[in-house]
Amino acid sequence: MTLLKCCCIFLMIILLIRFRVPLWASVLAASAAAALLFQLPFPLFISRVWGTLSGRSCLELLLITYGLILLQQLMEEKQMLAAAEKSLSGLFHDPRRGSVASAIVSGLLPSPAAVLMAGSMLKKRYAGLLPDDTTAFATTYFRHIPEALLPVYTNVILICAVTGTPEWKFLLLMLPYTILNVLVPYFIYLHPLKFSGIPGKADSSGNFRELLACVLRSLWPVLLIILLILCFRINTAVSVYLTLALFLIQQKFTSRQLLRFLKSAWNWNMMLMVAAILIFTDILGFAQVPDALLLAVSAVPVPLFLIYGFVMFAGSIVSNFTAMIPAVFPLILSGTASSGALIIYLASLGHLASQLCPTHICISLCAEQFHISINDIFRRTIPVTAVMLAAATAIYLITKTFPI
Numbered sequence: 001m002t003l004l005k006c007c008c009i010f011l012m013i014i015l016l017i018r019f020r021v022p023l024w025a026s027v028l029a030a031s032a033a034a035a036l037l038f039q040l041p042f043p044l045f046i047s048r049v050w051g052t053l054s055g056r057s058c059l060e061l062l063l064i065t066y067g068l069i070l071l072q073q074l075m076e077e078k079q080m081l082a083a084a085e086k087s088l089s090g091l092f093h094d095p096r097r098g099s100v101a102s103a104i105v106s107g108l109l110p111s112p113a114a115v116l117m118a119g120s121m122l123k124k125r126y127a128g129l130l131p132d133d134t135t136a137f138a139t140t141y142f143r144h145i146p147e148a149l150l151p152v153y154t155n156v157i158l159i160c161a162v163t164g165t166p167e168w169k170f171l172l173l174m175l176p177y178t179i180l181n182v183l184v185p186y187f188i189y190l191h192p193l194k195f196s197g198i199p200g201k202a203d204s205s206g207n208f209r210e211l212l213a214c215v216l217r218s219l220w221p222v223l224l225i226i227l228l229i230l231c232f233r234i235n236t237a238v239s240v241y242l243t244l245a246l247f248l249i250q251q252k253f254t255s256r257q258l259l260r261f262l263k264s265a266w267n268w269n270m271m272l273m274v275a276a277i278l279i280f281t282d283i284l285g286f287a288q289v290p291d292a293l294l295l296a297v298s299a300v301p302v303p304l305f306l307i308y309g310f311v312m313f314a315g316s317i318v319s320n321f322t323a324m325i326p327a328v329f330p331l332i333l334s335g336t337a338s339s340g341a342l343i344i345y346l347a348s349l350g351h352l353a354s355q356l357c358p359t360h361i362c363i364s365l366c367a368e369q370f371h372i373s374i375n376d377i378f379r380r381t382i383p384v385t386a387v388m389l390a391a392a393t394a395i396y397l398i399t400k401t402f403p404i
Helices: 002-018 023-037 042-054 056-077 080-092 095-107 114-125 132-143 154-163 167-173 175-190 208-230 236-251 255-264 268-286 289-297 304-318 321-332 339-354 361-370 374-399
Strands: none
Touching (some): 002 023, 002 304, 023 268, 023 361, 042 056, 042 268, 056 080, 056 268, 080 208, 095 114, 095 175, 095 208, 114 132, 114 361, 132 175, 132 361, 154 167, 154 321, 167 175, 167 339, 175 339, 175 374, 208 236, 268 361, 304 321, 304 339, 321 339, 361 374
16 A cells, blocks of 8 residues: 555656646645645644754755855856866866766765756756757766765765664775766767767867866865865865855955856755755655555565565655665664675665655756756666666675675
8 A cells, every 4th residue: 555655646746747847846746645645634744844844954955055056156157167077078088988077076075956066067068969868867877976885975874874884895895886887877878979079079188187187176166065074074064155155255256246146046946846855755754654665565475685675776766765774774684694785785776766766856956957857867767777776686696695
C-alpha cells in the first residue's frame, strides 16, 4: 500500500509538471496529497509546514541560494566564468574534458545553487551544439560527482557516522564507482561531439602555468568558499557572504550596478521551489515512508543485497537519499566480510537515485536555468543510470569477496 501511495504522489507531480504547473506548486500539491494519503491531521500538516519554513535549515538554504545566485551573476558580469571554462579546456587540451572538470569543480561547493555556476559555463560552451536538455543533464550530473565520496557532504558524513567507516576509507572505496560515473555519461553524450565544432576550442598557445593561474584568478571566490568550509569549518552561509563581501570590495561595483544585481538575483520561482521541496521531504519523513518501504519489500524471496539495493534506490527517489541512510544502513552492520562492499553498493545506488529524484533541488534549479522541464533532464539521465546500476552491482559482486 505504501508503494502504491508513493506512486500516486509522484504520478501527480509528473502530471502537474506535464500540464505546465510550476514545480513549486506541483510539489506543494503533492505535499498536501501525501498528508491526506498518510492521514496526517490538517493542524499537524500546517504545523509541519510552518516548522519547515521557519526552521534554520530552510532559512539558511534560502540565504545561501540567493547569495550564490548573486555571486554567479557578478562573476558573469566580469567574464570570470567564461575565462575559467576556456582555461580549463586549455589545461585538458580538450574542451569536452574541460567542461566536465569545470562542472566537477563547481560541485566541490556544497550548496545546491552551485549548479547554476556550472550551468553558466556549460551553457556557453555547448550553445547550438547540444540540445538544452543534454547540456542541463551534463551540468547537474557532473556537478554531483563530488557528492558521492567527499566528506563535506551530509550524506557521506551520515554514512560514515552510522556505519563507523573511516572517511578516508569510504573515499577510497568509492573511487571505482566515481571514475565510472564520470566516464559513462562522458562517452555517451560528450565524446561523440565533433571536436572542431565545439565553440571556444582549447587554445594550446598558453602554457600550463598561465592557464592554471587564469583558472585560479577566475574561480577564486568559489575556491575561497570551499577553503573556508573545509579547512576552517566555517558555516556555509557565513562563508558565502564573507566571500561575496570580499568580491565586492575587490571588484568595486558602483551602487547602481550592485542594486541592479541585488534585484535580479532574487528569483521567486527558485526560492519557492527550494521551500516547497523542503516541505515535501519533511512530510514524507514525518510519515515514515522510508521505513514503510523497507517493511513492504522485506519478505520478497530474492538475494538480500538486492532487497536493500531496491529499497535504497526506490526510497531515495521517492523521499531522498539522506532520509534513507538511517533507515537502511544500520541493518547491514552484521560484522561480516561483505558489509564494507554492501555499504559502498548502497551508497552508490543512493547517489544514482538522487539524480532521478523529482524533488532534488539542484535538478530543479538547473531546469529553471535552462528553461526546460525536469522530465527533459530525466530522459537523459535514465540511460546513464541503467548502465551505472549494472556497474555498481558488478563492483559489489567483485568486492564482496574481499575483506573490506
